[in-house]
Amino acid sequence: MKKILMILTMALAATSCMDILDVAPEDQIASENMWTTEELADKGMAGLYFPFYATQLSSTQLRRADGLNRQGIEAMSFATDYYSNNYPVELLSLATKPANDFQVWYEWKFCYTIIHACNDAIANLHKADMSANKLARYQCEARFLRAWAYNRLNMLYQGVPVYLEPINNEDCTRGQSSVDEVWQVILDDLTYCINNPDFPNNTLNENYGRPSKGAAYALRGMVYMWKKQYKEAGNDFKEVETCGYGLWTGEYADFFKYENEKDKEMIFSLQFSEETGYCDNIQQMTGARDTYDGWTEIKPSADFVDYYKNADGSDFKWSEVDGLQDWDLLTPKQREIFFCRDGLESMSSQKNALIKRVGEDIYQKYYLNSGNEARIKKAYDSRDPRLQQTVVTPYVPVDCYKPNYAGDANQIGKQLRWPLKEQGTNGGDFWLDKRTSAFYCYRKYNEFEKGRLISRSRCHTDWPLIRYTDVLLQYAEALAQTDQLGEAIRLVNKVRTRAHMPALTEGGSGPCAVNGNEDMLERIRYERRVEFCLEGINFFDEVRWGTYKETKFQGKDINGGKSWWGELVEYNWYYTDYMWPWTAPISETQKNPNLTKRSGWAY
Structure with a gap:
């Protein structure tokens, strides 16, 4: 096509x-x-x-x-905070x-x-x-x-x-x-x-990318989910696999690379090519200046990053991170102290500006001139593996490429740091376009190394309009809504196994024990939120579930774009x-x- x-x-x-x-x-x-x-x-x-x-x-x-x-x-x-100077x-x-x-x-x-x-x-x-x-x-x-x-x-x-x-x-x-x-x-x-x-049952081999009977079953099941006809939805979702579609079995992050775009996971897609006239510019939207000169206008929200669970399946809390026990005693502005780079004692301008923001007492009590980075990095390293596959987190080295910069070669081992010092090349600060505060950057749909793209506006990874994981998790939701807890757990565990998360169990205790259908529904919502970020799905999920205010607005009437430490720093x-x-x-x-x-x- x-x-x-x-x-x-x-x-x-x-x-x-x-x-x-x-x-x-x-x-x-x-x-x-x-x-x-x-x-x-x-x-x-x-x-x-x-x-x-x-x-x-x-x-x-x-x-x-x-x-x-x-x-x-x-x-x-x-999941996402979009920022544009011209059109918020x-x-x-x-x-x-x-x-x-x-x-x-x-x-x-x-x-x-x-x-x-x-x-x-x-x-x-x-x-x-x-x-x-x-x-x-x-x-x-x-x-x-x-x-x-x-x-x-x-x-x-x-x-x-x-x-x-x-x-x-x-x-x-x-x-x-x-x-x-x-x-x-x-x-x-x-x-x-x-x-x-x-x-045709599927179009994986012939008329690729066109609709199929499997796509029709998937979409009809999704309509039944909106209508709360869960039995009918489950029956349709079950048929999608018989039509030839199935779960991507590789690493989560690899599915979103153009090499794997024609996997059986892809039920109905918007197809792209790197040729002019057939391409896309998502790199320009999501990328950093250090990844093909992107503009970082679509970036992960801090609330979403905080939502990722620990690797053992338990809820993540900043106050439970070693050295951050006083988290809840500090204001959002003061919590910046935990996220700062090492060595500020020798960076007088950045140190003085920080003290003006958080206060001398907070600086003296909590800042570690050596070890501040390692302390906060642990809070990201011990989480659901999909976090590191989806988001560039602070103080994790990345190799990256900006055309016609640093000798037009890959830059090695750059890190997302705060406060910013200089862009640099190898080992330097990972440079976003939006730098008024400390923001996250997507890895997903963001190419990092030379040769992956011709340019930021010549992206050619196909875009899933319907993919099998979406079907599978809605199928699990339909089963949970019809008191089929064990089968719902089995389906969700297929997704968690791929993500290297521990399997859910029916009943008992511990972070992966599921106690009842309502508990299961919330666990399905978690999987859908972390799986489908940046795919244009979550907004529809949240309004269908009635959870939009709870998540996007954190239960408040006013929320907004935030820094890593949760301070409102962009428009409300x-x-x-x-x-x-x-x-x-x-x-x-x-x-x-x-x-x-x-x-x-x-x-």
């Missing part, structure tokens, strides 16, 4: 009810002519994927106007949530662009002269993509207008269908796909009870008076 993306701008002629596409542009194939031959039908089907791809790869801004909104949805998650996440940073917010508008536009293109395909594919089984496969593929888009809309807005046939912009005047009515539309499309004998985030579900965007309500506005939102 990657090779045919060159023709997508010609192939996509469907309207979106957003006035963003001309219904008969001079440089595109008009809808009535799109499907008249098999060749045009092939191009038209390829065009259904065009909205997923970003073209503005010089930008990391939230308001980038095309492609899957990866950074925006990830920024809303518990207004759904978080504004106390009153605006109906003209970019994400509220963009997700609506993005999904309906896909939906109306799919409607056009479904209505017209029969015009092309192609084999019956290929026609059936294409019909399933279009219905799957339509279901995927409606699913995303319903997760965000909880009820949207339903259009299942080609329609002109001026005729998009329907009000929102109920959330259950939209779920049923999705279920109907996915059931159509599952029941069609010409829809403001929680409101109405911030989810989202309201219809103001631009749509102005055009369509039949749309209902949600209370609380600023119109």
Whole structure:
């Protein structure tokens, strides 16, 4: 599919009810002519994927106007803090949530662009002269993509207008269908796909990356999870493995490398290539200046890093780290003292600035001129191994590469230190782009060494829209919800074994003993949070579970971007009870008076 993306701008002629596409542009194939031959039908089907791809790869801004909104949805998650000087996440940073917010508008536009293109395909594919089984496969593929888009809309807005046939912009005047009515539309499309004998079980070897029956089972099971129909969800999730998909068996971190992107774990993916026009720029979003000159705008939140459990499965607490017993007696600002680099006694400017921040008494009582780094490093070394595979933590040497710097060679053994001294080369400070305080950096989807990428905007690791671990853990959740505790534990232990975490046991005592279904559900939530960070999944999980305020906001009305030691140092985030579900965007309500506005939102 990657090779045919060159023709997508010609192939996509469907309207979106957003006035963003001309219904008969001079440089595109008009809808009535799109499907008249098999060749045009092939191009038209390829065009259904065009909205997923970003073209503005010089930008990391939230308001980038095309492609899957990866950074925006990830920024809303518990795991991630997104910071941009130009466009902060207004759904978080504004106390009153605006109906003209970019994400509220963009997700609506993005999904309906896909939906109306799919409607056009479904209505017209029969015009092309192609084999019956290929026609059936294409019909399933279009219905799957339509279901995927409606699913995303319903997760965000909880009820949207339903259009299942080609329609002109001026005729998009329907009000929102109920959330259950939209779920049923999705279920109907996915059931159509599952029941069609010409829809392949998987596309691991042929038509790679296209939807399959296994993907339809997975997505239908996920819809049932939202509907709390856990028995039906479990039945569907069980079928995914019979369709040929399975768990990645290598190291957790290695799955996110381009060498392994076609593993049986990958059920439905957004495919990338390093060739111009097919690539991505996630490196620029997540990377450091020392990793391909990234901008560190998507970075792990301090609350999320603190959430990782100890290696024995017990909860992590800073006050239980050797030498940090007074943690709870200090203010967040004063706790900076524990994270400082060794040798400040000979760094007068950094020492004096630190004392101004924390106080002379705190400095004299807690700072170790030799051993401060080793003390704090132990707090990260003794944790769930996925922490070190996902996040660059303080005082851990890393090899890294910045183009045209340090002789254009790999830099060896740099470390994330605080306070910063100088970037340096071998053994120097690991240099982020955001350096106003001490921030973490993702390892996941962040390439470190020379030769891995052509540039920060030429990334080519495929992006999982559905992967098997997601299915497996939701399957475990469905089992726990239906009193099948032992089987739920068995499935979760597959994921924990891969992560080198101790197995859960049913009953008893100790950090890995599961006592009851509610305990099991919380353990499943833990696995999902640490497994799917940076994949645009967690926000949907948290709102489905009703735990968003508990995690993203730490149970408070105000939270925000924090330093390693938990001090609020970037813009604040403001929680409101109405911030989810989202309201219809103001631009749509102005055009369509039949749309209902949600209370609380600023119109």
